Amino acid sequence: MRSTLRPVSPNRLSWRISLPFAAFVLAGSILLVALQWWNIQQDERQDFARLAQTNAEFLRRMTLPSSERMASQLGEVLGVEVYFRHRDTGLTTPAMPDPMLREALAKQLAPDGMSHEIGRFDAVAVPLDDMRDLVLAKPSPPLYATLRHPRTLALLATFWFFALAFGWVLARGLVMPLRHLARRLPDIDSPGPLNLPEASRNDEIGDVARAFLHTREALHNERDQRAQAEKLAVLGRMTAALAHEIQNPVSAIKMHAQLWPGGEVEGRITAQTIEHEAARIESLVSQWMYLSKPxxxxxxxxxxxxxxxxxxxxxxxxxxxxxxxxxxxxxxxxxxxxxxxxxxxxxxxxxxxxxxxxxxxxxxxxxxxxxxxxxxxxxxxxxxxxxxxxxxxxxxxxxxxxxxxxxxxxxxxxxxxxxxxxxxxxxxxxxxxxxxxxxxxxxxx
Missing domain, CATH: 3.30.565.10 (Histidine kinase-like ATPase, C-terminal domain)
Incomplete structure (x- = not known):
């Protein structure tokens, strides 16, 4: 019997496992990037808030003026946009070019020293005195910037490594044994012992392998029984014909032994022996007849x-x-x-x-x-x-x-x-x- 295994197609078990697994890895990677982006944002906002608080403390201690020049110089040093906001009017020095940010700073941003997301910006306001606030603002980092972050790359590399390791274990423990069993299916009718290492496993693969061996043994037994039945059928026909031919002369011998004239002791013993042996042959023929045609x-x-x-x-x-x-x-x-x-x-x-x-x-x-x-x-x-x-x-x-x-x-x-x-x-x-x-x-x- 030749193997009729089909080429790999999307309907094969390996594909039906690989595709959902790949989708799981992709979804997991996206989720990790999103979580990492949120964590990085939180860390950067905390650092941004500490930066604002540190510089506000510096300005209060040095009693520096809240001028446009001071804001420009401080912004160049810090690499962010720096503004001095008048708390009563909400106006800033220098004036903010972005109207959305300007309106948000005037109405929403509280001087609590915490970083807040306002539109496309992260902004933090720290009070300098009773009338003025120091405001730092910078563009919010885009999502794709998170992908280049070393921590994100390390996390993704670790996740992909374990995902690939799990996929390899899954393939080795499930798909490969099933493929091996599929390759041995043509041997189900072959003579001799068949060694299936999977039969020693204590899982579903082992159950399939043991069922395969049991089915193979049952097929071999059925084939042997069928061959034996064919031999018995031929033997039965021969036996029936032979028994029919033997029964008639045996009956005649038995009848003549019963009609043996009495008188001599040896003659009676001989007649009894003949009758007994004829009866034994008759019983044997009867059993053969029963075997051939119950x-x-x-x-x-x-x-x-x-x-x-x-x-x-x-x-x-x-x-x-x-x-x-x-x-x-x-x-x-x-x-x-x-x-x-x-x-x-x-x-x-x-x-x-x-x-x-x-x-x-x-x-x-x-x-x-x-x-x-x-x-x-x-x-x-x-x-x-x-x-x-x-x-x-x-x-x-x-x-x-x-x-x-x-x-x-x-x-x-x-x-x-x-x-x-x-x-x-x-x-x-x-x-x-x-x-x-x-x-x-x-x-x-």
């Missing part, structure tokens, strides 16, 4: 005790040959709604499994109990029990740890029990051996 059970009232008794009688020669002591603990009527033939197949499979688990003999207890709602039929043997792997996979088709085993006995039993709305449980006994239990809903009387 059919719903034919439900009717069934007495489990009768089914258990009949199954144990059928397998009695095999039980005696294996030198196994069996105990059937089931006396009370235990009715269920089910298919007697399928339930007999379940109990037969569990009985054969228990016999095979005790190759050198042992004891098998079959116990059926009821709590009024659920009937439990337990097969408890004294064999080696189940391995950990077998306990987890006992219902898996074709899984068997026994040499020569096909792995269909417990699988078929579990499927049949499930079709009866029951449950098959497998566990190891504390005193050794295994306990396989069939749980079925009890039929109300």
């Amino acid at each position: 059919q719903p059970p034919t439900m009717r009232r069934v007495e489990l005790v009768a089914v258990l008794t009949r199954v144990m009688q059928v397998h009695q020669p095999q039980i005696e040959h294996a030198q196994i002591h069996t105990t059937l603990d089931a006396s009370e009527p235990l009715p269920v709604r089910g298919d007697s033939r399928r339930l007999a197949q379940v109990f037969s499979n569990l009985l054969v499994n228990a016999i095979q688990a005790m190759p050198i003999g042992g004891a098998l207890t079959v116990k059926a109990t009821s709590d009024g709602k659920v009937i439990t039929v337990s097969f408890m043997d004294t064999g080696n029990g189940f391995s950990t792997d077998a306990l987890a996979r006992f219902s898996e088709f074709f899984f068997s740890e026994r040499e020569g085993g096909m792995g269909i006995g417990l699988s078929v039993a579990a499927e049949i029990v499930k079709a009866h709305e029951g449950e098959l449980r497998v566990e190891n006994r504390a005193q050794g051996g295994a306990n396989v239990s069939v749980l079925l809903p009890q039929l109300k009387q």
Whole structure:
């Protein structure tokens, strides 16, 4: 699978993050310049007010005249416009050329020693005596002048540095991992392990990476299951055809064994052996038929005790040959709604499994109990029990740890029990051996 990643466009996440971030940096820079301009103005006005107060004190101490020449000389020294205002008339010496400033000085500017913004000017008035005020005025600094101020440049440089650092961290922590994940998307169907460092993160990126790996694993499992299902479908068709061909001659062999004339002991034993082995082949064929084409059970009232008794009688020669002591603990009527033939197949499979688990003999207890709602039929043997792997996979088709085993006995039993709305449980006994239990809903009387 080839990558189909598109070229960078304004719709990409990187652009949708970068553009708002750039707008944020621009707005932040403008706000910083505005705040800095206000701070610089306040500082300059305070300095301007102190300058006016200092010179007013100097004029009072030196008793210098309030003449136009004195105002001109002082203005040249200070670099600002200097006026002497007569408090009664509001007139200044020299006369102010700007009419707006002249009117404002006459009516608005109080001799409080504070700098005030009047139109395009900053002005401050300081009293010299009871009749006169010293007035200093200068043009207000424009906003663009603030940009050249060293303090503004240092503040903007610091802000831009941290903004770029934050942007780099954001890109490294969000955009770059997402791009890396996008580049790995074509590998979702590739075989073998896939290493995603982002999966170890404890944030949303880590959640996305882990979801990616989980989806990839699910796709691989689905592909394997689909391949397995295709194999099983072919095997099922072959099995159905083969079982059909085997069942007819097996039935004939079983019928002739039943018609074997009595008389000789060896002849009867031979006939029983032939009949038993034919029945075993017939049971095996029936299970293969069930695997290839499962059919719903034919439900009717069934007495489990009768089914258990009949199954144990059928397998009695095999039980005696294996030198196994069996105990059937089931006396009370235990009715269920089910298919007697399928339930007999379940109990037969569990009985054969228990016999095979005790190759050198042992004891098998079959116990059926009821709590009024659920009937439990337990097969408890004294064999080696189940391995950990077998306990987890006992219902898996074709899984068997026994040499020569096909792995269909417990699988078929579990499927049949499930079709009866029951449950098959497998566990190891504390005193050794295994306990396989069939749980079925009890039929109300």
